Amino acid sequence: MSLDHAVLGFLTYGPSTGYDLKKLFDSTVRHFWPADQSQIYRTLARLGAQGFVAHELIDQDPLPDRKVYSLTEDGRAEFLRWLAAPHAPDPVREGSLIQVFFAGHLSDEEILRLAKLQAKGLRQRIRTLEGLCPLLEEHASQIGTRRDAFFWGVTLEHGLLMNRAALRWIENVIKRLKTPGQTPVAS
Amino acid sequence: MSLDHAVLGFLTYGPSTGYDLKKLFDSTVRHFWPADQSQIYRTLARLGAQGFVAHELIDQDPLPDRKVYSLTEDGRAEFLRWLAAPHAPDPVREGSLIQVFFAGHLSDEEILRLAKLQAKGLRQRIRTLEGLCPLLEEHASQIGTRRDAFFWGVTLEHGLLMNRAALRWIENVIKRLKTPGQTPVAS
DNA sequence: AGGGTATATAGGATTTGTCCTATATATGAC
DNA sequence: GTCATATATAGGACAAATCCTATATACCCT
Numbered sequence: 001m002s003l004d005h006a007v008l009g010f011l012t013y014g015p016s017t018g019y020d021l022k023k024l025f026d027s028t029v030r031h032f033w034p035a036d037q038s039q040i041y042r043t044l045a046r047l048g049a050q051g052f053v054a055h056e057l058i059d060q061d062p063l064p065d066r067k068v069y070s071l072t073e074d075g076r077a078e079f080l081r082w083l084a085a086p087h088a089p090d091p092v093r094e095g096s097l098i099q100v101f102f103a104g105h106l107s108d109e110e111i112l113r114l115a116k117l118q119a120k121g122l123r124q125r126i127r128t129l130e131g132l133c134p135l136l137e138e139h140a141s142q143i144g145t146r147r148d149a150f151f152w153g154v155t156l157e158h159g160l161l162m163n164r165a166a167l168r169w170i171e172n173v174i175k176r177l178k179t180p181g182q183t184p185v186a187s
Numbered sequence: 188m189s190l191d192h193a194v195l196g197f198l199t200y201g202p203s204t205g206y207d208l209k210k211l212f213d214s215t216v217r218h219f220w221p222a223d224q225s226q227i228y229r230t231l232a233r234l235g236a237q238g239f240v241a242h243e244l245i246d247q248d249p250l251p252d253r254k255v256y257s258l259t260e261d262g263r264a265e266f267l268r269w270l271a272a273p274h275a276p277d278p279v280r281e282g283s284l285i286q287v288f289f290a291g292h293l294s295d296e297e298i299l300r301l302a303k304l305q306a307k308g309l310r311q312r313i314r315t316l317e318g319l320c321p322l323l324e325e326h327a328s329q330i331g332t333r334r335d336a337f338f339w340g341v342t343l344e345h346g347l348l349m350n351r352a353a354l355r356w357i358e359n360v361i362k363r364l365k366t367p368g369q370t371p372v373a374s
Numbered sequence: 375a376g377g378g379t380a381t382a383t384a385g386g387a388t389t390t391g392t393c394c395t396a397t398a399t400a401t402g403a404c
Numbered sequence: 405g406t407c408a409t410a411t412a413t414a415g416g417a418c419a420a421a422t423c424c425t426a427t428a429t430a431c432c433c434t
Contacts, residue, residue: 001419001420002282002285003420003421005285006285006288009285009288009289012289012292017382017383018382018383018384019381019382019383028288029284029285029288031279032279032280032281032284032285033280033281033282033284033285034278034279034280034421035421036421036422036423037383038384038385038421038422038423038424039420039421039422041382041383041384041385042384042385045384060381060382064381064382064383064384064427064428065382065383066381066382066383067382067383079289080292083286083289083290083292083293084293084297084301086301086304087282087283087286089282089283089305089308089312090280090281090282090283091221092218092219092346093219093220093221093277093280094219094220094277094345095189095220095274095276095277096274096276096277097216097219097220097342097345098189098192098193098196098216098219098220099270099274100338100341100342100345101193101196101215101216101338101339101342102196102199102266102270102338103270103338104331104332104334104335104337104338105199105267105270106270106271110271114271114273117273118276121276125276144291145291147291148291150291151287151288151289151290151291152288154287154360155284155287155288157356158281158284158287158353158356159279161352161353161355161356162349162352162353162356165348165349165352166345166348166349168348169344169345169348169349173341188389188390190390190391204412204413205412205413205414206411206412206413221391222391223391223392223393224413225391225392225393225394225414225415226390226391226392228412228413228414228415229414229415232414247411247412250398250399250400250411250412250413251397251398251411251412251413251414252412252413253411253412253413254412254413
């Protein structure tokens with residue numbers, strides 16, 4: 001349950017509401033762990049029932065009360081325990097590769113069309129990640145330390161490197177499709 | 188619903204049972220699309236209800252009857268429609284990065300320990316993928332064409348490249364942790 | 375005047391995937 | 405002799421995630 005610990009993690013920086021957490025998620029970890037608004041509220045409720053977070057109500061009439069959540073002692077302990085423990089990597093799920101896997105049923109032209117679309121999507125995603133860089137630095141200076149900023153940047157770097165590798169891969173596939181007769185051997 | 192189309196895809200090579208499909212999944216697409224046994228059977232049932240597959244029973248007393256599924260006309264049409272259409276990439280979910288994101292709360296020693304474990308896992312995964320190569324070629328020669336073998340190999344290549352990129356990334360992070368004072372800037 | 379966005383929470387419904395169990399027998403390993 | 409593995413299907417229970425809707429008001433744009 002990574003989301004639970006991501007929420008606890010953000011609360012180590014100080015109390016926050018579900019609404020603010022959602023925005024924080026979107027501007028920092030969305031690129032490797034998207035979180036639905038509805039899921040965040042439910043997670044906060046569950047963490048509350050487990051005693052890992054507590055909240056106080058702040059009246060905002062006529063808007064709904066703000067529920068400002070903060071970490072309890074137990075919550076902080078649980079987070080640090082999780083953070084220091086090794087975890088199995090989550091299984092990979094790349095649906096687009098299923099299409100590639102069965103692409104032999106299509107004509108080269110059709111495959112090229114799809115591959116180029118994929119490449120376009122990857123380039124777009126890379127630009128999005130590059131645009132995230134200043135945003136992340138802004139957040140780091142606001143709520144985190146310089147040390148935090150290093151690790152935040154490193155996760156962004158991961159996204160960039162992976163997407164660039166995927167782009168190189170698909171561009172290479174396109175190249176090989178255009179010049180047939182080559183051995184497709186991996187390794 | 189990628190699984191549905193993966194199942195339909197495998198059935199284009201000929202009729203099969205849920206049991207055999209599970210084995211086929213494990214030896215070909217498991218590295219980018221793991222499928223639970225239980226899920227495969229339920230998927231076959233659902234595809235049957237939708238009219239995309241049909242099955243005949245083969246008595247095997249005392250073992251349970253084999254349900255040999257084959258594609259219907261509708262099923263083949265649906266698969267080819269899906270195969271030729273562009274699809275949005277599935278969202279990335281890398282739980283391990285959440286740990287990296289909050290790693291600032293740990294000591295350098297603890298982080299190094301975890302990072303080295305991650306690297307070890309990646310090397311292991313790379314070896315597994317390399318070992319899958321001959322298996323995949325064997326399957327390709329048995330049930331697919333040479334053209335299929337190309338695309339099957341390309342998906343494997345994707346896995347190798349992505350895991351190697353991830354390994355380089357983590358090794359670089361380890362290096363930077365050991366020599367402090369360097370700018371962590373991405374890009 | 376009407377439509378989109380921001381503020382704030384929350385629940386229903388559905389989908390997708392995992393884990394575990396049940397059934398029934400044969401074979402090979404230790 | 406017992407224990408794991410292979411053969412074959414199937415369902416209950418649960419977890420995780422997404423989508424949509426409801427509530428209420430204010431502000432800005434056209």
